[in-house]
Structures are given as C-alpha cells and as structure tokens.
Amino acid sequence: xxxxxxxxxxxxxxxxxxxxxxxxxxxxxxxxxxxxxxxxxxxxxxxxxxxxxxxxxxxxxxxxxxxxxxxxxxxxxxxxxxxxxxxxxxxxxxxxxxxxxxxxxxxxxxxxxxxxxxxxxxxxxxxxxxxxxxxxxxxxxxxxxxxxxxxxxxxxxxxxxxxxxxxxxxxxxxxxxxxxxxxxxxxxxxxxxxxxxxxxxxxxxxxxxxxxxx
Amino acid sequence: xxxxxxxxxxxxxxxxxxxxxxxxxxxxxxxxxxxxxxxxxxxxxxxxxxxxxxxxxxxxxxxxxxxxxxxxxxxxxxxxxxxxxxxxxxxxxxxxxxxxxxxxxxxxxxxxxxxxxxxxxxxxxxxxxxxxxxxxxxxxxxxxxxxxxxxxxxxxxxxxxxxxxxxxxxxxxxxxxxxxxxxxxxxxxxxxxxxxxxxxxxxxxxxxxxxxxxxxxxxxxxxxxxxxxxxxxxxxxxxxxxxxxxxxxxxxxxxxxxxxxxxxxxxxxxxxxxxxxxxxxxxxxxxxxxxxxxxxxxxxxxxxxxxxxxxxxxxxxxxxxxxxxxxxxxxxxxxxxxxxxxxxxxxxxxxxxxxxxxxxxxxxxxxxxxxxxxxxxxxxxxxxxxxxxxxxxxxxxxxxxxxxxxxxxxxxxxxxxxxxxxxxxxxxxxxxxxxxxxxxxxxxxxxxxxxxxxxxxxxxxxxxxxxxxxxxxxxxxxxxxxxxxxxxxxxxxxxxxxxxxxxxxxxxxxxxxxxxxxxxxxxxxxxxxxxxxxxxxxxxxxxxxxxxxxxxxxxxxxxxxxxxxxxxxxxxxxxxxxxxxxxxxxxxxxxxxxxxxxxxxxx
Numbered sequence: 001x002x003x004x005x006x007x008x009x010x011x012x013x014x015x016x017x018x019x020x021x022x023x024x025x026x027x028x029x030x031x032x033x034x035x036x037x038x039x040x041x042x043x044x045x046x047x048x049x050x051x052x053x054x055x056x057x058x059x060x061x062x063x064x065x066x067x068x069x070x071x072x073x074x075x076x077x078x079x080x081x082x083x084x085x086x087x088x089x090x091x092x093x094x095x096x097x098x099x100x101x102x103x104x105x106x107x108x109x110x111x112x113x114x115x116x117x118x119x120x121x122x123x124x125x126x127x128x129x130x131x132x133x134x135x136x137x138x139x140x141x142x143x144x145x146x147x148x149x150x151x152x153x154x155x156x157x158x159x160x161x162x163x164x165x166x167x168x169x170x171x172x173x174x175x176x177x178x179x180x181x182x183x184x185x186x187x188x189x190x191x192x193x194x195x196x197x198x199x200x201x202x203x204x205x206x207x208x209x210x211x212x213x214x
Numbered sequence: 215x216x217x218x219x220x221x222x223x224x225x226x227x228x229x230x231x232x233x234x235x236x237x238x239x240x241x242x243x244x245x246x247x248x249x250x251x252x253x254x255x256x257x258x259x260x261x262x263x264x265x266x267x268x269x270x271x272x273x274x275x276x277x278x279x280x281x282x283x284x285x286x287x288x289x290x291x292x293x294x295x296x297x298x299x300x301x302x303x304x305x306x307x308x309x310x311x312x313x314x315x316x317x318x319x320x321x322x323x324x325x326x327x328x329x330x331x332x333x334x335x336x337x338x339x340x341x342x343x344x345x346x347x348x349x350x351x352x353x354x355x356x357x358x359x360x361x362x363x364x365x366x367x368x369x370x371x372x373x374x375x376x377x378x379x380x381x382x383x384x385x386x387x388x389x390x391x392x393x394x395x396x397x398x399x400x401x402x403x404x405x406x407x408x409x410x411x412x413x414x415x416x417x418x419x420x421x422x423x424x425x426x427x428x429x430x431x432x433x434x435x436x437x438x439x440x441x442x443x444x445x446x447x448x449x450x451x452x453x454x455x456x457x458x459x460x461x462x463x464x465x466x467x468x469x470x471x472x473x474x475x476x477x478x479x480x481x482x483x484x485x486x487x488x489x490x491x492x493x494x495x496x497x498x499x500x501x502x503x504x505x506x507x508x509x510x511x512x513x514x515x516x517x518x519x520x521x522x523x524x525x526x527x528x529x530x531x532x533x534x535x536x537x538x539x540x541x542x543x544x545x546x547x548x549x550x551x552x553x554x555x556x557x558x559x560x561x562x563x564x565x566x567x568x569x570x571x572x573x574x575x576x577x578x579x580x581x582x583x584x585x586x587x588x589x590x591x592x593x594x595x596x597x598x599x600x601x602x603x604x605x606x607x608x609x610x611x612x613x614x615x616x617x618x619x620x621x622x623x624x625x626x627x628x629x630x631x632x633x634x635x636x637x638x639x640x641x642x643x644x645x646x647x648x649x650x651x652x653x654x655x656x657x658x659x660x661x662x663x664x665x666x667x668x669x670x671x672x673x674x675x676x677x678x679x680x681x682x683x684x685x686x687x688x689x690x691x692x693x694x695x696x697x698x699x700x701x702x703x704x705x706x707x708x709x710x711x712x713x714x715x716x717x718x719x720x721x722x723x724x725x726x727x728x729x730x731x732x733x734x735x736x737x738x739x740x741x742x743x744x745x746x747x748x749x750x751x752x753x754x755x756x757x758x759x760x761x762x763x764x765x766x767x768x769x770x771x772x773x774x775x776x777x778x779x780x781x782x783x784x785x786x787x788x789x790x791x792x793x794x795x796x797x798x799x800x801x802x803x804x805x806x807x808x809x810x811x812x813x814x815x816x817x
Contacts, residue, residue, distance in 0.1 A: 193590045
C-alpha cells in the first residue's frame with residue numbers, strides 16, 4: 001500500500017496541467033505561501049450514483065494535492081502518531097498519509113476547514129522544527145519529533161501553540177481513524193467481524209465473565 | 215430485475231402504482247398474486263441488489279473512508295443512490311428560516327425506495343397507538359383498531375421474515391404463534407443493559423427485525439398466505455427458497471445480496487414479476503393523477519427522466535405509494551375544476567398533520583467493557599435488542615407531560631471501526647491532552663468497543679403547525695411545483711425529549727457508564743430535526759369522517775373512489791414504533807379491499 005513520498009501521484013497529463021497552473025499563480029504569489037497552499041480544489045466529487053462495490057484508492061476520484069515536502073511532513077507526523085510496534089505496523093505502511101492527502105484534497109465542503117487547518121499546521125510544524133532543531137520535521141530524530149508533538153498534545157498548550165494544537169488534535173483523529181479503518185488497523189484494535197459465518201453463537205463465556213454475566 | 219421502457223407500456227392496467235418501496239411493493243405483490251395487471255412507476259433507476267450492494271467492503275476501500283458527503287448522505291457504502299435530504303434539481307422549501315421550524319425531506323430515488331437502507335426494525339403498533347384521542351384526549355383516533363390490522367401484521371411478518379420474541383408486553387403486541395423467526399442471541403452490551411437496566415425500570419427485550427435467522431418455511435408459509443391459490447403458493451415458495459438466512463456480518467443498511475433481509479425488490483417485486491402480471495417502469499417521475507369527467511382517476515401523467523418527455527399510464531385504479539410527502543405533492547399538483555385545491559382535498563386536509571419520530575440520543579463510556587476479550591459481535595447487521603416503552607400507567611395518568619411514549623435502540627458495540635472511532639477517546643478515558651504514539655495504540659485497544667449509546671424514538675401527535683403545501687413559485691427541474699414545509703414541535707415533544715435524556719442517562723449510569731455530555735437544559739438543541747429520522751408520515755390521514763380526513767379506513771380517498779394511498783400518508787398519528795411494518799400491513803389490507811371493491815363493481 002505504501003508508496004515513496006517523492007513519486008508524483010498524478011498522470012503526466014494532469015501533472016502538466018498542474019505545473020501550468022502553478023506557474024501561472026506563482027508570479028503573483030509569495031513562493032513560501034505557495035508551499036503551504038497548493039491552490040483551491042477544482043475537482044469534482046464522485047456524484048450521487050457511484051459504483052459502491054468498487055475498491056477505491058486515494059487519488060483515484062480526485063487528485064491528491066500535497067506537494068512533496070508536505071507529503072514528507074505528513075508521513076513523518078502520521079508515524080509519530082501511529083508508530084509500528086510488535087503487533088501492528090506504522091501509519092505510513094498502511095497508506096494513511098495518502099488518505100490524509102485525499103481528505104484534504106476533497107472537493108466536498110465538509111473537508112475545506114480541515115484543508116486549511118492541515119496545510120497551515122504542516123507549515124507551522126516544519127517552521128517550528130527548523131527554529132528549534134534546524135531541520136524539517138521529517139529529518140528530525142524521533143525524540144525531537146516527539147518533543148514538538150508533546151507540546152501540541154499538552155493538556156494546556158502554550159498560548160502561542162493554540163492553533164497548532166487544534167491542528168494536531170484533528171490530525172491525530174484523521175490519522176487514527178485512517179489507520180483503524182484498514183484491515184491491519186482493524187486487527188490491531190480488536191475488530192474481528194466482517195466474516196460471514198453459518199451461525200451466531202453470541203458472546204463467548206470469557207466475554208460474559210469479563211462483565212460479571214457468567 | 216426486468217423493467218420496461220415507456221414505449222412498452224400497455225394500453226391500460228388494472229392498477230397503476232406510484233412508487234416501488236414498502237407500500238408500493240406490498241400492494242403490487244398482493245394484487246399480482248391475485249391476478250390483477252399492475253404497473254409500477256418508479257422515479258429512480260433500476261437497481262440490482264445482488265450485484266450493486268457493497269456488503270463486505272471496508273471504509274478504507276471507499277473515498278474519504280466512506281464518510282458522509284453531499285453525494286452520499288448516509289455514507290459511501292449505504293445502500294442509497296441518487297438519494298438524500300438535498301437532491302440537485304429537486305428542491306423543496308420551508309416557510310421558516312429557523313432551523314428548528316424546518317422539515318428536512320429525504321427522498322430515495324431508486325428501485326425499492328427507502329427499503330434499501332432501512333434498519334429493518336419491524337415493530338408492530340399496539341392497541342393504544344391507534345387511539346391516542348381516546349387514551350390521552352389528544353391527536354386523532356384511527357378509524358381502525360389493532361384488531362383490524364393484526365392479521366395483516368401476521369401475514370407481512372410471515373412473508374418478509376421477521377425475527378424476535380413474544381414478550382407479552384402492554385402495547386407491544388405478540389405475533390401469532392409460529393410467525394416470528396428465532397431471535398439471535400444478545401450481544402454483551404445488550405445483556406449487560408438487560409441486567410443493570412432493571413434498576414431503573416428499563417426492560418431490555420429482543421427487538422423485531424426483518425432479517426432471516428433461518429430459511430423460511432417454503433412448505434407451509436405460502437399455503438397460509440395464499441390459501442386456495444396454487445400459482446401464488448408456488449411462486450412464493452420459489453421466492454422463499456432463493457433467500458439465504460443471515461450470514462452474520464455487515465450492516466443491513468448496506469443492502470443484502472444474499473436476500474437475508476427484507477427489501478422491496480427481494481421480497482415483493484421479484485415474486486410479483488414472476489406472476490407475469492407486473493410491469494415496472496423506472497425513471498418515471500409522476501406529475502399528476504388524471505381524472506375523467508365523472509371524477510374518477512384514470513391514471514398518472516409522468517415525466518420520462520431518460521428523455522424529458524411526458525407520458526401517461528392508464529389504470530382502472532390508482533395507488534399512490536411515492537412516500538408520504540411525495541404522494542401528498544402529487545395530490546396537490548393534481549388540480550382540476552372539480553378539485554381546485556388539489557385532488558381528494560375537499561376536506562382541505564391534504565398536506566396536514568405531518569409527523570416524524572421524536573428522537574434524541576446519548577452515549578457513554580462503559581469502563582466495565584474495557585479490555586473485553588476479543589470476539590466477533592457483528593450479528594444480524596443491526597440491533598438484537600431494544601428497550602420497549604413500558605410506562606403506560608404513568609403517562610396514562612398524565613404524569614409525564616407527554617402522550618404516547620418512546621423506545622430505545624442500541625447504537626454501538628464492537629462494530630466495524632469508522633473514521634471517527636477514536637474521536638473523544640481522551641475525555642472518555644479521563645486523559646488530559648491528546649494521546650499519540652505507542653500510548654495511543656495501547657489505549658485504543660482498551661477503549662475500542664467500550665462505548666454504548668441509545669437513540670430514542672417516540673410518538674409525535676399531529677399538530678396544526680406541521681404541514682406542507684405547494685410552494686407558490688418554485689418548480690423542480692421538470693417544472694413540477696415543489697412542496698413548502700412548516701414545522702413545529704410542541705411542548706409534548708420537548709417534554710418527551712427531556713424524559714428521554716434523563717432516562718437514557720440513568721440507564722447508562724446504571725451500567726456504570728460515564729456520560730461525557732453534560733445535561734443540556736435546552737432540549738430543542740437535542741431533538742433531531744423534523745424529517746431527520748426519516749419516519750415522516752401523515753399528510754393524507756385516514757379517519758371516520760370525510761370532513762376531517764382524506765381517506766377512509768381502507769386508505770381509499772373519500773373524494774375519488776378508485777384512488778388509494780399505500781405509504782405513510784394515511785397514518786393518523788405516529789406511534790413510537792418504526793412505521794415500515796405498519797405501512798406494509800396497511801397496504802396489504804388496502805389491496806384486499808381494492809380487489810373486493812373491483813369484484814363488487816364499485817370501482
């Protein structure tokens with residue numbers, strides 16, 4: 001499921017279109033702002049009658065829009081939030097960064113707020129990394145990454161971190177939700193359903209004992 | 215499913231039905247099994263349940279992890295297409311700008327209608343539910359009682375297959391012996407609520423749902439349902455034999471390719487087509503009921519959505535089953551010299567007394583469930599238990615501040631994780647700040663499956679402020695005038711929601727649950743908006759008096775003898791019970807009456 005960050009997510013024709021529109025906007029924009037905002041979403045949704053049985057991948061219905069540096073940061077942040085452990089893989093192994101990109105690239109109105117929040121948050125976290133440790137977030141050690149995230153995850157974040165903390169909580173929800181909705185994620189959290197069976201036996205005796213019902 | 219095109223319409227049918235959902239499906243089934251020639255007009259496209267429903271797909275296999283969007287308003291894998299509260303080109307309006315005074319109108323534009331994404335909860339109305347005026351001095355008594363409809367509940371349950379138990383409860387009637395399918399075993403959370411709910415007077419019982427838990431008895435049921443009709447028996451037996459029982463996975467809202475749960479196509483339309491007596495025309499948006507000079511209905515004018523042309527289908531009788539408010543709209547748009555205010559509207563009551571279920575919900579974190587041994591509790595794709603309303607003595611005496619009652623439906627368990635699976639984990643586990651890293655993964659395992667909630671659904675009595683009419687200006691994309699809604703909750707509904715919240719809270723706390731939400735004093739913020747439960751009924755209510763109702767007890771309009779209603783429109787009031795089973799029972803009863811009247815030469 002995982003793909004390297006540095007591969008473009010679009011076909012050649014689309015890539016050309018994007019490059020052209022990017023060149024057009026770059027002349028009137030501060031290049032550092034452009035890094036945070038790849039432009040408005042012009043894609044269409046899947047419409048009211050999509051094929052439901054089909055298996056979709058992020059980027060298939062509308063293009064992903066994160067630039068390479070943003071993807072690197074996303075991937076690194078996803079893996080700080082959901083690292084690999086002895087029982088389950090990391091978020092990036094399960095394609096969660098692609099899902100985040102799909103989410104913030106969505107043409108639907110409900111994701112527009114998250115798009116702003118995530119793009120600004122990614123920019124903030126890279127800036128913070130450079131200020132504190134002299135490198136982009138993705139190039140920091142896990143300890144350094146964790147230090148920044150811990151500031152944002154604090155019960156009472158510093159006033160200067162307030163907006164970034166809002167971003168972090170939302171990014172955490174998207175990462176965790178993106179993770180646990182995959183087959184490996186479901187296994188990791190303890191969901192073992194979606195398995196057709198001839199009978200339904202009800203809860204096992206251990207489960208009943210667990211809550212004092214047996 | 216075989217359908218026809220507009221060119222293939224026959225010159226005339228015995229009966230033209232608008233709508234292919236629960237009411238239209240049941241009507242078509244009953245009539246075609248007895249040999250009548252029937253046409254169904256369906257506004258949506260043909261939909262092939264076995265090949266088009268997504269049963270086992272995961273959220274990660276859908277765009278946006280399957281979350282709701284304006285295109286798929288119940289989520290990507292929900293069995294709804296071209297459907298929603300807002301549909302491009304098909305507007306409606308509200309008279310008020312206040313959200314609380316607005317009605318939200320769900321339309322399901324597909325073959326089988328709303329039966330495709332129904333939760334399959336199939337509860338009978340009880341005796342009190344038909345007589346609110348007698349019992350509470352409020353609302354309207356139906357012109358029928360429970361005893362009139364009970365035989366039809368039995369028949370519908372045998373036909374569609376409903377699991378459950380007979381609990382002998384006041385106003386939650388038993389089915390006749392041998393009618394119900396075996397109830398599935400309850401899940402841990404349901405059993406736990408059953409044990410601890412007793413402390414607060416909550417009786418947890420097996421729910422009734424239209425899902426097969428074993429093969430239908432194709433040797434005996436068809437004989438009971440169609441005595442003396444060998445052809446019908448044979449067709450139904452064949453149909454029953456093609457249905458598999460539940461395979462204990464996936465949410466019923468996704469639709470059922472193995473035909474274990476009920477939807478109109480699976481249970482009604484397939485056998486109806488097998489009789490050779492049914493034509494179904496999809497993509498046909500009904501616009502008007504046509505009349506002859508004697509004031510009898512002659513058929514339906516419709517827009518062929520595939521090319522925008524207008525067509526007409528002719529029938530000796532017309533049945534409207536387009537969903538309650540769409541049928542009302544059809545009546546209001548069928549104006550003539552004889553009926554300047556809309557068809558069958560001499561009482562002025564068409565569009566009046568629209569009701570929906572009164573609903574609110576609350577959930578909690580149950581620490582006792584933490585670290586539960588991992589097991590599969592998908593079960594029958596929806597709840598196995600519910601909390602029926604049992605406080606009849608109290609509210610019979612007027613002690614509760616609202617008439618009727620409500621039941622509680624379980625809203626969680628060890629379900630397939632969705633995108634929001636961990637939202638709010640910190641507040642429920644009592645952590646400060648935001649969890650991440652190894653600690654998050656560890657806590658997620660402990661937390662998952664430990665939330666439990668209830669959604670209440672209750673009685674709404676009809677009131678003068680909840681109705682619809684034609685918008686004086688706006689038309690839809692086919693030039694058909696649209697509906698304008700008016701909506702008002704009364705103190706009864708708000709009192710009921712207050713009681714719902716208090717009762718759910720004490721029930722959750724009896725289970726040791728931690729309720730994160732603080733008690734909200736303003737219950738108007740907690741009540742689901744009108745139309746959001748998608749249980750709206752009324753608008754062409756039945757009654758004993760033609761001055762104050764639109765149809766008689768047979769859902770036959772007072773003004774036009776050969777015009778019948780077969781959806782929720784004739785409901786004189788709602789019960790706390792979900793309306794679909796009652797829609798089907800009323801439709802079957804209506805269809806029997808229609809055939810009697812035809813035999814007698816009255817139609």
